[in-house]
Amino acid sequence: MTDLPKYPRVACLLIGDELLSGRTRDSNSHHLAQKLHERGLPLIEVRVVPDEEISIVKALRSLKKRADIVFTSGGIGPTHDDITADAVASALQVQIGEREDAMAILRKHYAARGEDVTDARRRMARIPDGAELIENGISGAPGFSLKGVYVMAGVPAIFEDMLARVLPTLPEGPKETVYTVAGTIGESQIADGLKDLQIALKGLKIGSYPGPTGQGGQLSIVCSSHNPATAEQAALAVKALFSAQGVDAEILEGRPRQS
Amino acid sequence: MTDLPKYPRVACLLIGDELLSGRTRDSNSHHLAQKLHERGLPLIEVRVVPDEEISIVKALRSLKKRADIVFTSGGIGPTHDDITADAVASALQVQIGEREDAMAILRKHYAARGEDVTDARRRMARIPDGAELIENGISGAPGFSLKGVYVMAGVPAIFEDMLARVLPTLPEGPKETVYTVAGTIGESQIADGLKDLQIALKGLKIGSYPGPTGQGGQLSIVCSSHNPATAEQAALAVKALFSAQGVDAEILEGRPRQS
Structure with a gap:
């Protein structure tokens, strides 16, 4: 885990065309705001950007400059518009590839349903080098954390499940x-x-x-x-x-x- | 009105500690996203920042660089935490002062209720030089537009009322x-x-x-x-x-x- 200051400042990056087209009303940043507040950690900024690599990379680099921790939401599924893992690797200037520990999670998840890890599903095992996985109790696809960036699913139930695993690992700030x-x-x-x-x-x-x-x-x-x-x-x-x-x-x- | 390109790109800046503390779940950016989409105008980014002048100024300048139009929401009421008008004037490098046309709106609104425009209420007549007022049918306090920045109330009913007045003045983009x-x-x-x-x-x-x-x-x-x-x-x-x-x-x- 990255070394964090005693009271880290937190930002949130929501990724998804569906938020900007008005199709979906975000609930993840609101949930995150409440949970961080309960833990005494300040949420200092939220940004919403489209499913577009250049936008994700720029926003993440900018938020990393002013926050110690950045949570991202969205874009880690199996479809062609899921580009968050690659964008985060690019923003943090690390390599990315299929990881065996992530593949093991996917294999176990799909085996329990009598299914295979298809090529599309393998995409969810692409994890930047050096990242720690964030598992979830709902779907197979893991999130990951690297250099203070926590990459989480956009589906609210999965985002909330992942956050419940990550929060206890973060420092507690002074309560108001x-x-x-x-x-x-x-x-x-x-x-x-x-x-x-x-x-x-x-x-x-x-x-x-x-x-x-x-x-x-x-x-x-x-x-x-x-x-x-x-x-x-x-x-x-x-x-x-x-x-x-x-x-x-x-x-x-x-x-x-x-x- | 500022000269706009044929298909302007739009960004949204939500201002308010209550959004970052988890007290309030934003609905204004979601409403804006839907209305812009219906009009064929792309919403390219949303940001949420606290009631803090430096944060507002930085975010607005940054959004202005990549968008032709920026809508802001919040911070234009009569209390000490309402600092948006001054922050926008600072970001756009124009002077700000009490404006007679805004005072006239406030006087009319409060006179209808048999009340005076007190010192606190006068604060809502502070408008940057050169701005056009945006009236609303609910409260006295006007918003304003200047150089492609549309400064609107944070209260959802008033935000939506103001947006309904502004939208017909914007270009229409190609429908999807x-x-x-x-x-x-x-x-x-x-x-x-x-x-x-x-x-x-x-x-x-x-x-x-x-x-x-x-x-x-x-x-x-x-x-x-x-x-x-x-x-x-x-x-x-x-x-x-x-x-x-x-x-x-x-x-x-x-x-x-x-x-």
Whole structure:
């Protein structure tokens, strides 16, 4: 495994024409964001690029410059549009070829179904030199990791299975304490107070999020800090800002999710 | 309006800590992808960055180099974490200040509710010099466009409302004809045939997409071409590949969506 800093910065590269044509709505980067957040590791950027070698290579090199870890999703199956392994090898400037350990996994997987590893399936045993395999409990095709790049399947169930195997091998970052203060109010009614609070309390991050419909809905103010006392103090102060406008707000633990 | 090439290339920049922390699952880039596709305009890349000026500026400059149009989403509200307008002005190297036309929109919007344009709300009238406003039918705060950059709200209902106003002003690209061939089969069973077909037919793009659960599910083969006859010929050939494996596949028009 690559040597990682104590608190590695993480980026995500989604590969696939289907995401850019609007056919498929990504869920992998959202799942990754939640899991990294639970582990205290910051996701600093996500990119989506087409199934095109030059685009994958450029994006991966660029993300590697600013992140210690890059997860990729998509393009490791048996068909002609699955070019991720070769693109990653090219971006990391290593050789790639059919690997015996990957072939063994494929043989075992297909043998259990009474099938052979055909030429198309052999394509999934192409692994860059020096990479460690990432197995999955669903399909035969392994992902791999090399130099801080974790190459994973695009199919959500397989991506999630692979991630569950990789996460325990990564460092754990400092956990944040997060409170969400929610109530029915216009953002601008408490904007000045939020700004003052953001300036007054050190090590605090305040985010202001209206609901998906725009006007007239629920406003969520997310207060997060690595110091639990700061997060709690902020949440109480935000609740007071709502009260001053005659609105009774609720304090919830964490960041209630919104899709 | 900026002079655009006949078929502009489009990129999308999503701005917001809530997307990277896993609190919110993006829907704006997916909506944009679908609408651009319907208009025949290619979406070539999507990026997600935090509410941080340097990250926004760098990403926008980088996307502007490879795309003719960049849509941004998020960070144009009244709170301290809404820094998109200033970051865009910085990236495009123009001045920014409070604009009378934007103030007029805000005054009208809040007057209808018997309210004033407070200091926090005035922040939403900060518009880079030379930009055209993008109004919306939901909230007061306008977006704006400048030099091919379209700065839109992050709240999905407002993003979609703004996009519906912007799209008719953009060029229309050549439409693709798309067929999806769907059946229950393993990807690798027809991979060789798909590859041959991809090589044999010019101006055809074939994508192979297993369902979200991985093994044992539905496989969708998407055949797209600017030549309707090519797309149809490909779809029939793919159906024959399924048949040769004893699987009866269905041919559907378009790219049935998957979320």
